[in-house]
Amino acid sequence: MNWRRSSFCNSVSCLEVAQDETDVLVRDSKDPAATPQRYTRQEWLAFVLAVKAGEFDDLAGGPVV
Structure with missing residues (x-):
């Protein structure tokens, strides 16, 4: 499975996302x-x-820039 994290994450504490068939x-x-x-x-x-x-x-x- 290919887990991805945001390029805005600059620490080890990040959310990662992946997709499977559904x-x-x-x-x-x-x-x-x-x-x-x-x-x-x-x-x-x-x-x-x-x-x-x-x-x-x-x-x-606040607003994310």
Whole structure:
């Protein structure tokens, strides 16, 4: 499985994502042996669109530039 992390991550504490035949998987890079969370592609798309729309900017301490 090809796990990817954001190019904005500059530490060992990052979220990583991968995909299998049906789902998008998310894991914590500090614990790669743990069971990843699974999301349908529709769930993942809804999340990505919300991030791009700025719906979670307040969780990052303000607008992400």
